Amino acid sequence: MSERLMSKKKPAFPVNKKLDAYLEHYSRKIEIPIFYEDLLRFSGSIVVYDSNDEDTLWVRVYYSEFDRTEIDISLKKVYSILHSDGSDSIFPFLNVDAVDYCTFGNSKPFRIKVRNILNDNFTYFYVKRTDASRIYGLELEHMLSPYNLNFLVYGDTLIEEHIAGIPGDVFIKDFLPKCNESEKSQLAKEFVKFNERCMIRLLGDMRSYNYVIVPTHDFDHVVYKIRAIDFDQQCYEGKLKVYRPQFFKENYQMVMLVKEKLQRNSVDQYKIEERSIVAKRILSSGNRIKRLISIVKTDDISNDDNIVALSQHIYDLTGDINFRRCKTMGEVLALALDFVKRNYEDVSMKQIIENKINL
Structure with a gap:
């Protein structure tokens, strides 16, 4: 695959x-x-x-x-x-x-x-x-x-x-079988959030050896986080699946873990949480991310076939016609981040209005 x-x-x-x-x-x-x-x-x-x-x-x-x-x-x-x-x-x-x-x-x-x-x-x-x-x-x-x-x-x-952690392939082979049920549920949650974060910012090729699992001891249990360690495939490929770690065969056991441990409602909840967190980071990054995005929009970091293909895939997912008008991969990235930010702001504004009405 x-x-x-x-x-x-x-x-x-x-x-x-x-x-x-x-x-x-x-x-x-x-x-x-x-x-x-x-x-x-x-x-x-x-x-x-x-x-x-x-x-x-x-x-x-x-x-x-x-x-x-x-x-x-x-x-x-x-x-x-x-x-x-x-x-x-x-x-x-x-x-x-x-x-x-x-x-x-x-x-x-x-x-x-x-x-x-x-x-x-x-x-x-x-x-x-x-x-x-x-x-x-x-x-x-x-x-x-x-x-x-x-x-x-x-x-x-x-x-x-260096980004410290246990390589994903090593963790899946040697450590995952030793995790208790609670730890497996937590890992499933983190994989969902990691999967969503990669797709939002178009970071591709997150096969198991391109990320690490970071265990942190917290009181009476261990908290696991997932970190990318290879950023070579940022905004290049034309297939949307490349930006979703769940579609790589090397991550099959993590995908199975999600299916076993999380209900559909929980998966949707964690996706919304991650989108909201990314949107907040976009807003808090201010001029720095605006400056970076303005640069990448005019940069040549992919080829025409990939740009057309990815634009179409994201249009099919979001229904936003603006994706089909993209001329560079940077424009695709800019629209993807803006889409997440606008959805977050729209939901937040709706919540504010509803709270005022309830008051």
């Missing part, structure tokens, strides 16, 4: 002048001392296996002695810019433990492991090629999801912070 839904390969789109100015205005564009291409100069690599001795599709790369010294210093600088004040004062306490290269997927990222040598705490960040689609996805996630994201763009290089 997944293969039929997705295009074989999505191209990377360049950052235009307007988006570049936007990134600089909001402190996303910062000069960094190393580029993606620099990390490609590795001398060799070894396969990275997981705890079950299975290939992770990542390889650990190594560099010549001369390159390694320069790369280590540069990566520590990037860490300092991303997580601290950008100064060199923390360098003596940092060690670059590993540089891993992913051989799977479109973005071919590098994963950098940085450890504090004083206490052995460590974190990751990612070095990727810049792609306008991904940047729009990251910004929309920052503004419209419950989570803030930290990333940097400089030239053709994108730096992303």
Whole structure:
């Protein structure tokens, strides 16, 4: 199913002048001392296996002695810019433990492991090629999801912070069978809300390995949340199903969980809740999201066939004729977000009027 839904390969789109100015205005564009291409100069690599001795599709790369010294210093600088004040004062306490290269997927990222040598705490960040689609996805996630994201763009290089959590495919295989009935019901609810959020903001390809499950201990139980970790497929594909995680075979067990644990009324309730939350975030984001949407509306981040197809699919779903007039994928996105916002405002105004009448 997944293969039929997705295009074989999505191209990377360049950052235009307007988006570049936007990134600089909001402190996303910062000069960094190393580029993606620099990390490609590795001398060799070894396969990275997981705890079950299975290939992770990542390889650990190594560099010549001369390159390694320069790369280590540069990566520590990037860490300092991303997580601290950008100064060199923390360098003596940092060690670059590993540089891993992913051989799977479109973005071919590098994963950098940085450890504090004083206490052995460590974190990751990612070095990727810049792609306008991904940047729009990251910004929309920052503004419209419950989570803030930290990333940097400089030239053709994108730096992303690590999003902690249990990969969805690992969770479904190893952890879901051990969850109690209450936890399964909660996970079903979160999957419905996650599914709705992805569709509203047109974030595609949320197969189980492109999101994480985040457990949080709260008093006497564990609260689970679902977070996207890959934003490569923002507003590109023409099939609406691509933007709904429920239609990927990798999420079959989560879909079955929803069917087993939630009644239709509950599913509808959670969808309305998520639409309302997204609408509130659109309203609270103010000029920032307006500026981003005005940029994406004129950007070239898909092809004509996909734009026509998605416009028709959303028209069929909403009945809003404006979708059929869209000329760019950004216009489709803008209308989708505006549709959600207008519905929320209409319902809110209706509630206010009814309350006044009741008074």
